Amino acid sequence: MEFRYPNGKVYKPQQVKNKPQLKQRIYGNRGMTLEEDLNETNQFYLEQEIAVVHKKPTPVQIVNVDYPQRSAAVIKEAYFKLASTTDYNGIYKGRYIDFEAKETKNKTSFPLQNFHEHQIKHMSDCLKQDGICFVILCFTTLDEIYYLEAKHLLTFWKRQLEGGRKSITKQEIETFGHHIAIGYRPRIDYVKVIDKLYFS
Numbered sequence: 001m002e003f004r005y006p007n008g009k010v011y012k013p014q015q016v017k018n019k020p021q022l023k024q025r026i027y028g029n030r031g032m033t034l035e036e037d038l039n040e041t042n043q044f045y046l047e048q049e050i051a052v053v054h055k056k057p058t059p060v061q062i063v064n065v066d067y068p069q070r071s072a073a074v075i076k077e078a079y080f081k082l083a084s085t086t087d088y089n090g091i092y093k094g095r096y097i098d099f100e101a102k103e104t105k106n107k108t109s110f111p112l113q114n115f116h117e118h119q120i121k122h123m124s125d126c127l128k129q130d131g132i133c134f135v136i137l138c139f140t141t142l143d144e145i146y147y148l149e150a151k152h153l154l155t156f157w158k159r160q161l162e163g164g165r166k167s168i169t170k171q172e173i174e175t176f177g178h179h180i181a182i183g184y185r186p187r188i189d190y191v192k193v194i195d196k197l198y199f200s
Contacts, residue, residue: 041189052092055088099134109167112156136188156168
């Protein structure tokens with residue numbers, strides 16, 4: 001099946017060295033991807049009536065379908081309708097929350113190329129409306145996860161645009177971010193950090 005961007009360019013999954021395809025990677029020897037862990041966390045929050053957070057689907061327009069059998073349809077070509085914003089959004093204690101989840105195999109820094117300009121703009125827009133906006137950063141090799149407020153990400157993004165480094169050092173993430181220990185239920189308890197920052 002072939003997916004295309006709105007400009008007609010064929011979509012090819014990224015194969016950069018620090019961002020393997022999600023399903024091909026296992027981190028922490030637990031057989032779970034970051035996305036699966038977050039989805040389980042959000043399901044736990046929903047079941048316990050703590051928060052309502054969902055992963056946003058990417059809108060797709062189907063343009064070519066093959067019918068090899070009467071009972072089966074095979075999508076041959078589709079387009080992403082528009083550039084996606086961030087991965088997750090929802091509501092917690094009456095506040096809108098919005099975040100992106102990213103991972104890297106790097107041990108000493110987090111490449112800013114993992115983010116896209118439209119995502120940065122979206123996070124900036126959310127902050128202007130007093131939304132709670134952040135990123136979940138996972139160092140897969142180290143099995144470490146951090147919560148980093150979007151305001152800090154925007155600062156590092158601006159530094160890059162002004163000719164500075166194209167990544168965030170791990171030390172900067174440890175300084176400005178918040179380490180999240182991986183648990184059982186929920187797996188990635190980011191709400192604890194939100195409580196500390198906004199509701200303490």
